[in-house]
Amino acid sequence: MKNKKLYFALLLFLVSGILIYLLDGALPIGTGYSARYLCSHVFLQKRDPEEIFQREIKPTNPLFNTVSYEIDYEKKIVITKAFSLFKKKVAVYREGLGCTLMVDSTIEDLKKQAQNVKPRVYTGDIEPYLENSKNKRDIQFDMQSLDSVLERYLAEPDSKSNRNTRAIVISQNGEVIMEKYSQGISSDTLLLGWSMTKSVINALIGILVKDGKYNLEDKNLFPNWSEDQRKEITLNHLLRMNSGLEFEEVYGPFADATYMLYDSKITSDYAMNKPLKEEIGKVWYYSSGTTNLLSRLIFEANGGTLFQNTNFLRERLLDKVKMRGAIIESDSGGVFIGSSYMYASARDWARFGFLYLNNGVFNGERIFPDNWVAYSTTVTDNTPLGEYGAQIWLNKGNPEDPSQRKFPKLPSDLFYFGGYNKQIVAIIPSKKMVIVRLGVTTDQSWNHENFIEDILSTITNK
Numbered sequence: 001m002k003n004k005k006l007y008f009a010l011l012l013f014l015v016s017g018i019l020i021y022l023l024d025g026a027l028p029i030g031t032g033y034s035a036r037y038l039c040s041h042v043f044l045q046k047r048d049p050e051e052i053f054q055r056e057i058k059p060t061n062p063l064f065n066t067v068s069y070e071i072d073y074e075k076k077i078v079i080t081k082a083f084s085l086f087k088k089k090v091a092v093y094r095e096g097l098g099c100t101l102m103v104d105s106t107i108e109d110l111k112k113q114a115q116n117v118k119p120r121v122y123t124g125d126i127e128p129y130l131e132n133s134k135n136k137r138d139i140q141f142d143m144q145s146l147d148s149v150l151e152r153y154l155a156e157p158d159s160k161s162n163r164n165t166r167a168i169v170i171s172q173n174g175e176v177i178m179e180k181y182s183q184g185i186s187s188d189t190l191l192l193g194w195s196m197t198k199s200v201i202n203a204l205i206g207i208l209v210k211d212g213k214y215n216l217e218d219k220n221l222f223p224n225w226s227e228d229q230r231k232e233i234t235l236n237h238l239l240r241m242n243s244g245l246e247f248e249e250v251y252g253p254f255a256d257a258t259y260m261l262y263d264s265k266i267t268s269d270y271a272m273n274k275p276l277k278e279e280i281g282k283v284w285y286y287s288s289g290t291t292n293l294l295s296r297l298i299f300e301a302n303g304g305t306l307f308q309n310t311n312f313l314r315e316r317l318l319d320k321v322k323m324r325g326a327i328i329e330s331d332s333g334g335v336f337i338g339s340s341y342m343y344a345s346a347r348d349w350a351r352f353g354f355l356y357l358n359n360g361v362f363n364g365e366r367i368f369p370d371n372w373v374a375y376s377t378t379v380t381d382n383t384p385l386g387e388y389g390a391q392i393w394l395n396k397g398n399p400e401d402p403s404q405r406k407f408p409k410l411p412s413d414l415f416y417f418g419g420y421n422k423q424i425v426a427i428i429p430s431k432k433m434v435i436v437r438l439g440v441t442t443d444q445s446w447n448h449e450n451f452i453e454d455i456l457s458t459i460t461n462k
Helices: 001-043 049-060 062-066 107-113 145-152 194-210 235-241 256-262 268-271 288-301 306-318 346-357 372-376 448-456
Strands: 066-073 077-082 086-094 099-102 165-172 175-180 342-344 415-417 425-430 433-439
Touching: 001 049, 001 062, 001 066, 001 077, 001 086, 001 099, 001 256, 049 062, 049 066, 062 066, 086 107, 099 194, 145 165, 145 175, 145 448, 165 346, 175 346, 194 235, 194 288, 194 306, 194 342, 194 346, 194 372, 194 415, 194 425, 256 268, 256 288, 268 288, 288 306, 306 415, 342 346, 346 415, 346 425, 425 448, 433 448
Parallel strands: none
Antiparallel strands: 066 077, 077 086, 086 099, 165 175, 165 433, 415 425, 425 433
């Protein structure tokens, strides 16, 4: 009997230890994600926090049911805890910069870091053209059918779905054909693109290449790589995600992606310290860590301060492309989180797509090199379906076999910026179209291929 009690006590001790270990690794992810997300959506979008928490955060992961939050509207901070006690996280809103998760820093540190960064003034627009030149629309639509399609995809398919479509914009040859928004969202609302931000990093690198600050074959990218094989990783390898660096693109406890985003002061430091896992240039693996390394290179090229980096983003890209309200949020070290955290209006995302449709030219000005879009949309070797270029998704696949591409029912020249929760900016050069969808889908109720196919079905002069 004593042996059974001892065995039970040891088992209970072991199970408790494992549970504590798992919670210790998991809870900071829940509190970190929730703090940042709530902060941005409350202070950028001026929305009700409880609606955001219940509709958009809790359905993302069962872990988030343990999280509670407090909002200090005067200090513009959000505080989250697990079980109201553990793993406290704080996100701080800074005007013109969005929210930053405070890791190994203080509110005073973050305020000092943001000195001299001016807020952006954004008044929206009603101009139907994405750029100043009024291009001739050369495709006609059955507008009634198009309206019906957009209404259907804006709505929830049933009472239990969590599709949460926020915005849809359809443009052709630079003209906005139709746009629709959910209740509480407008053409001014800044919406999170998640991994569509990676394609913005592509643009910023392109600008630096145009300036001669970087070359695609540059090596020795970081000082701590100089003494090992990582010195052979080129800028091209990072852009194409075939650097060979170890990284686990999983969003859960003890995974690289979540540690990097929610428990690291400087996200690029986390990725920079990863060892090689594969032979450089031989294996393609989608990695948010790789994009944050590119973001770090942008930061270093612009003086290594948040102020200078923000000015570069605004002056060389956002202002040129009339993306007046857009921001990329930074980590506690002041480096943009290029993997995940750009907010922009749906119109701004459409403008960014038009920049690529128009081969890097906006309002007659070349933003990045004339071959940059061609380079970025060239298939990276060893992608299973020919579905990735340089921080941009492709639909090329096998030209002889439509079933061997990402979206078999859609044109093979389609390329797109894609993000978590079913964000997409789809560019179709053969139709001169840009299609934007933004939302917070946490179930299986959204399908990009069906959505775009239904839009294309409303074209009348095929």
